[in-house]
Every structure is written in C-alpha cells, then in structure tokens.
Amino acid sequence: MADIENLANSLTHDELLEVTKSSLCTLMSCEPLFSDLPQDIVLEEVLSQIAVEHGQAITVLISREEEPPLKVIIPQIATVRELKKAVARHFEFHQNRTGSKVKISWRYIWRTYDLNFDGIILDNDNSNIDDYGVSNKVVLTFKKRKRK
CATH class of the missing domain: 3.10.20.90 (Phosphatidylinositol 3-kinase Catalytic Subunit; Chain A, domain 1)
Known part of the structure; x- marks a missing residue:
C-alpha cells in the first residue's frame, strides 16, 4: 500500500491520468459485458x-x-x-x-x-x-x- 502511495506521489497529474485511463481500458476490454463499449x-x-x-x-x-x-x-x-x-x-x-x-x-x-x-x-x-x-x-x- 505504501508503494502505491509513493508511486502516486511521484507521478505528475497527467501521468496519473494516463495510468488510470489505460487501467480502465484494460478492465473494460477484459469484461465481456463492457467489451463492445467505446x-x-x-x-x-x-x-x-x-x-x-x-x-x-x-x-x-x-x-x-x-x-x-x-x-x-x-x-x-x-x-x-x-x-x-x-x-x-x-x-x-x-x-x-x-x-x-x-x-x-x-x-x-x-x-x-x-x-x-x-x-x-x-x-x-x-x-x-x-x-x-x-x-x-x-x-x-x-x-x-x-x-x-
């Protein structure tokens, strides 16, 4: 948990947004319910x-x-x-x-x-x-x- 906080504190706002967006895209593409969504x-x-x-x-x-x-x-x-x-x-x-x-x-x-x-x-x-x-x-x- 401390590693995540250190990583979050070291990233800029734009980098954190990009990491979050890519994580959500990965989750959305893996879930069959949401796979056809943009x-x-x-x-x-x-x-x-x-x-x-x-x-x-x-x-x-x-x-x-x-x-x-x-x-x-x-x-x-x-x-x-x-x-x-x-x-x-x-x-x-x-x-x-x-x-x-x-x-x-x-x-x-x-x-x-x-x-x-x-x-x-x-x-x-x-x-x-x-x-x-x-x-x-x-x-x-x-x-x-x-x-x-």
Missing part, C-alpha cells in the same frame, strides 16, 4: 449498459441513410419525447468521439422528421413507445414529415 465512455453510458443487462432498459437502433445506425439505450417505459432526447444525447456522444464540430438543431430535426417504426409514425411525444410496439433491438428510421 474506450472513452462516460458514466451515463455505463449505467445505461448495466440497466440493459438488468432488463430495465432496451436498445433501439436508429437507422440513417448513408451513415451507420445509432445504438440508443432507453428505459423500457420511455415516452417518445424521452426517446428523442436519448437520440440527441447519443448523437452528441457520437460527435464528440468523431471530433465533429457541426451544430445540430434538434428543434429543426423534429419539426422536419418523424421517427418511423414498421410503417408506424411515432408522432405523439407524450405516448409510451410501448404503445407503438417498440421493443428491444428494433430499428427506427427517420421519415420526412408531410405538410398539413
């Missing part, structure tokens, strides 16, 4: 993954035209509004990881597009996703809204 994961993503394993949350894939699908984790009893917030949050994580600085106007996105599941448009923000038949591992797509 290396720069945040606490929110870890808690979401744990909720999925305990059956408290579901994974929904958001299909985009030319881009790879987004894997979004939401509570089982989420509303469409909570799903939309989770999509925006996940996309923010995705942009941070890819280094993209493009500003997305989610207000514009949700005014222009709806989420679509099996031909059913998720148009009522206050209804549960369960009402539309959305369950674990389903694929949702963006569909252009029709003008009224």
